[in-house]
Amino acid sequence: MRYYIIAGEASGDLHGSNLIKAIKAKDAAAQIQCWGGDLMQAAGGKLVKHYRDLAFMGLVEVLMNLKTILSNISFCKKDISQFQPDVLILIDYPGFNLRIATWAKQNGFKVIYFIAPQVWAWKENRVPSMRSSIDRLLCILPFEKKYFKDRWNWEVDYIGHPLMQVLESQTQLPHPIPSIQDKKLIALLPGSRKQEIEKKLPIMLSVVSHFPNDHFAVAQAPGLEDDWFASFIPAHDRIHIVKDNTYALLNHSKAALVTSGTATLETALLNVPEIVCYKGNPITLRLAKWLVKIKFIALVNLIMDKEVVKELIQEALTTKNLVQQLHLLLEDPATLLRIQKDYTILKEKLTTGTSAVEVAANIIAETIGC
Numbered sequence: 445m446r447y448y449i450i451a452g453e454a455s456g457d458l459h460g461s462n463l464i465k466a467i468k469a470k471d472a473a474a475q476i477q478c479w480g481g482d483l484m485q486a487a488g489g490k491l492v493k494h495y496r497d498l499a500f501m502g503l504v505e506v507l508m509n510l511k512t513i514l515s516n517i518s519f520c521k522k523d524i525s526q527f528q529p530d531v532l533i534l535i536d537y538p539g540f541n542l543r544i545a546t547w548a549k550q551n552g553f554k555v556i557y558f559i560a561p562q563v564w565a566w567k568e569n570r571v572p573s574m575r576s577s578i579d580r581l582l583c584i585l586p587f588e589k590k591y592f593k594d595r596w597n598w599e600v601d602y603i604g605h606p607l608m609q610v611l612e613s614q615t616q617l618p619h620p621i622p623s624i625q626d627k628k629l630i631a632l633l634p635g636s637r638k639q640e641i642e643k644k645l646p647i648m649l650s651v652v653s654h655f656p657n658d659h660f661a662v663a664q665a666p667g668l669e670d671d672w673f674a675s676f677i678p679a680h681d682r683i684h685i686v687k688d689n690t691y692a693l694l695n696h697s698k699a700a701l702v703t704s705g706t707a708t709l710e711t712a713l714l715n716v717p718e719i720v721c722y723k724g725n726p727i728t729l730r731l732a733k734w735l736v737k738i739k740f741i742a743l744v745n746l747i748m749d750k751e752v753v754k755e756l757i758q759e760a761l762t763t764k765n766l767v768q769q770l771h772l773l774l775e776d777p778a779t780l781l782r783i784q785k786d787y788t789i790l791k792e793k794l795t796t797g798t799s800a801v802e803v804a805a806n807i808i809a810e811t812i813g814c
Contacts, residue, residue: 445469445473445474445475445530445531445812445814446474446527446528446530446531447467447474447475447476447477447478447529447530447531447533447808448476448477448478448481448523448527448529448531448532448533448535449463449464449476449477449478449480449489449532449533449534449535449550450478450482450520450532450533450535450537450540450541451478451480451481451484451495451500451536451537451546451671452479452495452498452535452536452537452540452541453495453536453537453615453636453637453735454481454495454538454636454665454666454667455484455494455536455668455705455706456480456485456495456535456559456682457480457481457483457557458483458610459535459559459606459610459788459801460480460481460487460489460535460567460803461486461487461537461563462606462609462610463533463558463606463801463804464476464478464484464486464487464488464608465487465488465801466640466799466801466802466804466805467805467808468488468565469805469807470530470806470809470814471501471809471814472486473540474678475490475522475654476488476489476490477489477490477492477527477529478490478491479491479493479494479495479497479498479520480495480535481666481667482494482666482667483666484633487663488675489756490811491699493516493519494559494667496667496668497516497668497681498516498537498540500738500781501659505709506574511644513539513540516540516542517540517543520540520544521547524544524548524553525551529553530554530555530812530814531553531554531555531556531808531811531812532544532545532548532553532554532555533557533558533808534555534556534557534558535558536561537636537658538561538563538567538570539708539737540560540564541557541561541572542570542574542577542711544608544672545557545574545577545578546573546576546577548577549576549577549578551562554579554811554812555577555578555579555582556578556579556580556582556804556807556808556811557574557578557580557582557584558582558586558804559576559583559606560581560582560584560585560588560592560600562589563749564587564591568573568595570608571592571596571598575596575598579811580599580600580601580811581598581600581601581602581671582603582619582803582807583600583601583602583603583702584602584603584604584605584606585605585743585746585747586602586747586794587792588600588602588714589601589602594731600646601744601807603605603796603797603800603804603807604665604683604795604796604798604799604800604803605709605794605795605800606799606800606804607706607709607710607713607794607808608713608791608794608795608796608800609800609801610714610716614691614695615634615695615714616694616695617689617691617695617696618665618724619696620661620686620689620692620693620696621659621661621684621686622796623658624659624684625696628696628697628698629658629659629660629662629684629693629697629698630655630658630659630661630697630698630700630701630770631662631663631693631694631697631699631700631711631716632645632648632649632660632662632663632698632701633663633690633700633701633703633707633711634648634662634663634703635665635666635704635705635707636665636666637740638668638672639644640724641668641673641786642676643723643724644703644721644722644723644761645662645676645764647723647761648662648701648721648766648767649662649676649677649683650763651701651763651766651767652682652683654763654767654770655770655774655783658682659682659683659684660682660683660684661683661684661685661686661697662677662683662684662685662686663689663690663692663693664685664686664688665688665690666686666688670687673685683689689770690707690710691710691714694710694711694714695714697714697716698716698717698773698774699717699718699719699773699774700716700717700718700719700771701719701721701770702716702718702719702720702721702768703720703722704720704721704722704741704742704755706743708720708742708743708744708753709743709744709747711748711804712744712752712787712790713787713790713791714755714795715719715784717753717773717779717780718744718753718773719753719754719756719766719769719770719773719785720741720742720744720753720755720756721756721757721761721766722741722755722756722757722758722761723757723761736808739759741742741755742755744790747790747793747794748786748789748790748793750786750807752783752786752787752790753783754769756769765796777780791814807809
């Protein structure tokens with residue numbers, strides 16, 4: 445069978461790579477063409493475009509890069525038409541993927557959406573077109589199945605969270621910085637997009653002088669140029685760069701400052717107390733406050749429906765606030781105990797007993813009669 449998979453960011457590349465492995469385990473002759481990253485390519489997908497050329501974050505940024513985005517959409521349609529897949533598999537990345545889904549369905553392709561768009565947060569008006577263009581919607585957050593059923597009378601599939609299986613094998617990784625392997629670190633996870641790193645990493649690094657006895661390690665995401673990333677890191681014997689090894693970094697960290705996104709959930713599932721950091725374009729944020737209907741930005745807090753981890757957003761993301769909250773994580777036993785109890789409940793909510801990608805691969809096979 446022929447599979448065409450589209451992922452537009454680092455987390456999609458991770459889950460897409462594991463999905464490719466699960467598909468190949470069921471269909472040894474699978475031909476897979478994909479948009480994604482190094483992991484999907486290593487898993488056996490023929491890479492058409494890398495996600496680093498697709499990642500535009502925020503309403504203003506999307507408008508500024510609209511010509512490039514429209515060109516990518518046009519190219520994608522042509523590439524799908526030439527490849528003629530038995531199924532199109534879309535991974536999150538809704539601004540792009542939902543456009544492709546509508547076109548694909550109109551042109552007779554089967555469409556499976558793996559990792560449902562977060563329409564419960566904003567842009568609910570997308571749901572009617574999603575229902576008409578998506579054959580199977582695969583949800584990874586426990587409240588999504590009820591949301592689609594109760595609000596839209598749409599039966600979707602809850603498959604569990606793919607991170608649960610990813611992280612099971614990440615508990616005994618060696619220290620990412622051998623020269624200080626006797627020390628616990630404070631991890632800085634500034635994200636995978638250049639524009640978010642430019643805004644948030646300097647503020648994260650500003651806390652270093654306030655913790656003179658600690659070592660800090662900055663996670664460099666895949667796909668970022670070494671020289672560009674290093675330009676943000678001051679020469680300092682207590683500041684280290686950890687490249688393509690974020691799970692090992694978190695396994696040896698006592699606290700973390702984390703950019704909003706999937707990394708907030710990864711950090712929690714690895715039992716690391718964290719502070720969630722977000723700072724974006726002011727115009728984008730004003731628009732988001734008007735459009736978005738959720739109380740929190742961190743997945744941990746959204747799933748638990750309360751503030752488990754502290755969120756410092758926009759003007760609140762300051763050196764003073766970061767230092768204050770980090771002292772709590774490092775020095776206040778009551779704060780640590782509360783967070784760890786909530787992390788335990790979080791894991792229970794996300795555990796289904798079966799690998800999410802295995803369930804997804806079964807659904808895909810069922811849909812195309814493989």
